[in-house]
Amino acid sequence: MSRTDLSAVTGLSASTVTVITNSLLERGALVAHSIGETTSQRRGRPQVRLSPNPAHATVAVIVLGLNTIQATVADYAGNALGSLFERTPTKHLDAESFNNAITSTLKRLLDMQEPGFGPLSGIIVGTEGIVDIDGNTLLSSPATDATDVPLGPALEAAFGVHVEVYNESNMIAEALHWKAPARYGSDFATVLLSTGVGMGLYLNGKLFSGVRTSAVEFGHVCHEPNGALCRCGRRGCIEAYAGGYGIWRAAHGEDPLSVTEDDPEDTAMAELAARARAGDGPERQAFRAAGKAIGTGLRNLFTIFDPIPLVFAGQGAAVLDLMMESLEEAMTKPVFGLPVTVSVIDSYLDYRALIREGGLMRGLVYLDQTMPAVGDVREKVLA
Helix, strand or coil: CHHHHHHHCCCCCHHHHHHHHHHHHHHHCCEEEEECCCCCCCCCCCCEEEEEEEHHHHEEEEEEEEEEEEEEEECCCCEEEEEEEEEEECCCCCHHHHHHHHHHHHHHHHCCCCCCCCCEEEEEEEEECCCEEEECCCCEEECCCCCCCHHHHHHHHHHHHHHEEEEEHHHHHHHHHCCCCCHHHHCCCEECCCCCCEEEEEEEEEECCCCEEECCCHHHHHHCCCCCCCCCCCCCEEEHCCCCCHHHHHHHHCCCCCCCCCCCCHHHHHHHHHHHHCCCCCHHHHHHHHHHHHHHHHHHHHHHHCCCEEEECCCCHHHHHHHHHHHHHHHHCCCCCCCCCCEEEEEEHHHHHHHHHHHHHHHHHHHHHHHCCCCCCCCCCCC
């Protein structure tokens, strides 16, 4: 954008925009590129286009799942520099070993980068499970048996930069908020349908969280008291019916009180969905049960918050056709208050990409908000 464009968008005077942008140029946060030459029809210096300086800083985003660690680094302009996906047996690691595994993955990725990239200035982690409200501690997660893992402090000690830890579903909602704010508006919910079931909520233009934790554990709302066993250890959770392992278990008539440690492969789930579409059998009934669990949970949630638009993400978005009928039936049953309608805006299969995008935006916004100030810039208002 040129200074003229910035002035038009922000409503600030040209002089104020010049002072602010010059300060950012001096600190290396912006770079300027000539976009025009002075002509006889236009007075003054040639216009320049201002853009974030890619080499100003580097942000790392780490996505954690069951036995998987993915690290990505991006420059200050938001361009991905590299990514590393590793399968690591995180489930049975203690807290220290868990932190060390994550640290090692990021160090390997940084060592792979070409010379000249900006200094690492922040790390954002998106993970399954419950995180404390300060974004420091992973309280509980299907990714590891360890609890109260001081993940933020461990990464800060290893890399010497600011670290924030978030629930993965919150980062999906954050990504969509930045990706298309006009499309998704100030109120929407993201429903993650993967191995587990999660939710991110944007209400009144803000990412919702609990008083002490990340909260919004939609997948662990009780659907059937004393029902099927969930990976969290409780029975009857929505996830026990709508998570990938829950659907697989029901379709194959396995013991509802047993949970396998390994997740069904994507190809195996695709074959299961194909059989469900081919005829009415246990496979189709398993997907219908998943839809009923999700719909019942959404109906209960909307009784509290009022109905809001939905975005589905994850592999489960590819099989919504098998779940939507029972989901709608469960959602539209009469409840107290406003009628509950199903409003699905979008669906995204690559939920990990959204987690990375949301984490990157969180990291970049943090850098912008904490950039040292150089003097006070005040807009002069003429009486």
